[in-house]
Amino acid sequence: MADVDREVLEFIGRQGKRPEQIADRFPEFDIQRLVRAGLVRLHHIEVQETHPPGTPPSPDILVYVLTERGAEAVDIDPRTLHAA
Numbered sequence: 001m002a003d004v005d006r007e008v009l010e011f012i013g014r015q016g017k018r019p020e021q022i023a024d025r026f027p028e029f030d031i032q033r034l035v036r037a038g039l040v041r042l043h044h045i046e047v048q049e050t051h052p053p054g055t056p057p058s059p060d061i062l063v064y065v066l067t068e069r070g071a072e073a074v075d076i077d078p079r080t081l082h083a084a
Contacts, residue, residue, distance in 0.1 A: 014057035
């Protein structure tokens with residue numbers, strides 16, 4: 001595994017990161033390589049908020065999260081993924 005791959009996986013960590021957070025920190029990095037390798041996946045979080053009539057709802061949130069394999073690659077216990 002390349003050093004930058006490891007850095008990105010560690011940055012994503014247990015909580016996950018939004019695509020723009022990864023792009024800001026690693027502007028030239030192709031996150032899709034880690035997706036294809038089965039180390040991360042894109043996770044969709046529905047935002048459940050109450051909106052006044054006529055107001056558009058908040059957009060749902062997309063975050064990259066580690067798969068079990070990705071967590072193990074950076075020595076994170078897969079049972080602790082996405083914990084608060």
